[in-house]
Amino acid sequence: MSDIDQSLRIRAFLEKWSGVFLAVLLILAAIGGWWSYQVHATQDVEREEVVVEQWSESTAYEHSTVITNDSLVFEEGERVRNRPVYYVNLSRELDVTYVYEHTAETGSVNVTTDVRLQYRGVEGDTVLWQYAEPLASGRNDGVTNEDNHTVDAAVEIESVFETIRTIERQLGAAGTIEIRIVAASSVEGTLAGQSVSEAYESTMPMTVNPQTFRVLEMNTVDESGQQTETVERAVDPGTVETVGSILLFLLGIGGAAGLVFAQRSGYAAVSPEEREILDIHQQEQEFSEWITRGTFPSERDYEATILVDDLEGLVDVAIDTNKRVIKDEQLGVSTVLDGDFAYLYVRPDSPASDWLVNYADMTMDEFREFDF
Numbered sequence: 001m002s003d004i005d006q007s008l009r010i011r012a013f014l015e016k017w018s019g020v021f022l023a024v025l026l027i028l029a030a031i032g033g034w035w036s037y038q039v040h041a042t043q044d045v046e047r048e049e050v051v052v053e054q055w056s057e058s059t060a061y062e063h064s065t066v067i068t069n070d071s072l073v074f075e076e077g078e079r080v081r082n083r084p085v086y087y088v089n090l091s092r093e094l095d096v097t098y099v100y101e102h103t104a105e106t107g108s109v110n111v112t113t114d115v116r117l118q119y120r121g122v123e124g125d126t127v128l129w130q131y132a133e134p135l136a137s138g139r140n141d142g143v144t145n146e147d148n149h150t151v152d153a154a155v156e157i158e159s160v161f162e163t164i165r166t167i168e169r170q171l172g173a174a175g176t177i178e179i180r181i182v183a184a185s186s187v188e189g190t191l192a193g194q195s196v197s198e199a200y201e202s203t204m205p206m207t208v209n210p211q212t213f214r215v216l217e218m219n220t221v222d223e224s225g226q227q228t229e230t231v232e233r234a235v236d237p238g239t240v241e242t243v244g245s246i247l248l249f250l251l252g253i254g255g256a257a258g259l260v261f262a263q264r265s266g267y268a269a270v271s272p273e274e275r276e277i278l279d280i281h282q283q284e285q286e287f288s289e290w291i292t293r294g295t296f297p298s299e300r301d302y303e304a305t306i307l308v309d310d311l312e313g314l315v316d317v318a319i320d321t322n323k324r325v326i327k328d329e330q331l332g333v334s335t336v337l338d339g340d341f342a343y344l345y346v347r348p349d350s351p352a353s354d355w356l357v358n359y360a361d362m363t364m365d366e367f368r369e370f371d372f
Contacts, residue, residue: 029252036249050231053192055104055145059185059202059221062099065091086213094155094213096135098183098202101148102191104225108142109189109196111149118182119163123175131167135181143189151183160208180205192227280311280347287315287325305342314345 063082069090070076080086086094100111115135121128135153143149164177181204189196200223205216308314311334318325318336327334332350336343346353 025252025255027252028255029249032246032249032252036246045232045234048231048233049228051226051228053105053227055102055191055225057100057102057187057198057200057221057223057225059183059200060099061181061183061202061204061218061220062097063204063215064095065093066095068092084215086215088157088211088213091157093157096153096155096181096204098151098153098181099148100143100150100185100187100200100221101145102143103145104191105145106193107189107191107196108144109187109191110139110141111143111185111187112139113137113149113151113183113185115151115153115181115183117155117160118180119167120178120180121167121171121175122178128175129167129171131163132182133163149185153181155181157213161210164208178205179208191225194225194227196225198223283311283315284327287312304340305344308343308345311345314343317343 064079065086067074067076067078067080067090071090074080074090096115098113098115100113102109114137116132117135118130118132120130135155136151138149138151140147140149160179164179167177183202185200185202187196187198187200200221202221203219205218207214207216308317314325314334314336317323317338321336321338323336323338325334325336331352332347333352334345334347
């Protein structure tokens with residue numbers, strides 16, 4: 001008899017562990033269902049700060065002078081604007097306009113500004129002294145993005161040189177004298193729903209000599225603001241979570257249904273005869289050292305045959321009689337030959353089972369006289 005059919009092994013294994021497999025598959029289905037519910041029914045919510053409005057605040061200087069003395073280059077009465085250099089011999093004063101504005105679409109502010117002319121004595125990065133003269137001031141209430149806040153001032157050139165000469169006469173010529181226009185603004189109000197309370201300072205530095213006024217790089221304000229809102233939005237689950245949860249659920253449900261079907265249809269069931277074959281195989285493996293494979297003869301020289309109920313019993317006979325177990329693979333028969341007796345075990349699936357069971361106790365002469 002050849003080795004046990006692989007399908008029988010599989011069915012026996014499934015029958016033995018079917019309860020465990022069913023429990024595991026149902027647990028997988030429950031996990032997959034819970035995971036899928038969490039993915040689709042309870043989506044994560046992401047909170048994000050979103051800018052709903054932006055605005056800016058800025059200040060600037062505009063400067064100009066009217067030519068009072070005619071020259072080959074400039075005509076008398078001409079106004080020159082925002083030049084880097086103004087000539088002392090051609091003008092009497094420098095006109096300066098300070099501007100504050102914002103771009104917020106909603107809201108307004110009240111702006112108050114004081115403009116002064118500041119003199120400083122410096123030596124390297126050290127300020128030795130400082131003196132300021134007021135030039136102008138102004139206030140505007142309810143400044144929106146459609147208008148601005150401006151303050152006009154005028155710097156008399158001769159007055160500047162007179163102040164410098166006075167300071168040098170009083171203090172001496174220590175260090176370098178710098179002049180600059182300083183505008184200090186106070187801004188109060190609401191822009192785009194946001195409360196605003198700021199103090200800004202903008203400067204326009206200059207260097208002077210008996211021939212020119214030079215406007216240097218200005219230090220002005222360019223501030224930005226924004227209004228934000230917290231927005232909640234559902235986060236779409238990833239592909240792995242979506243597909244993985246469904247596949248796990250289907251695997252558990254499909255596997256459990258398939259196992260139950262296999263049990264009820266008999267595919268995973270093992271008959272008593274098949275179970276006996278499995279037991280025999282196990283016993284053959286256990287007692288393999290007592291079993292010798294051979295071929296059952298077509299004729300026998302023994303007067304009596306004793307049928308043994310199971311292989312284990314046949315092996316016991318072999319042990320007691322100190323004989324070998326002879327196994328015929330083709331017929332599925334195992335025997336122990338001892339003197340006048342043949343101890344015989346016939347597998348349930350033996351092709352010679354009917355003949356051996358019904359006629360094995362006959363003598364050969366009796367068997368030959370029998371009419372089949």
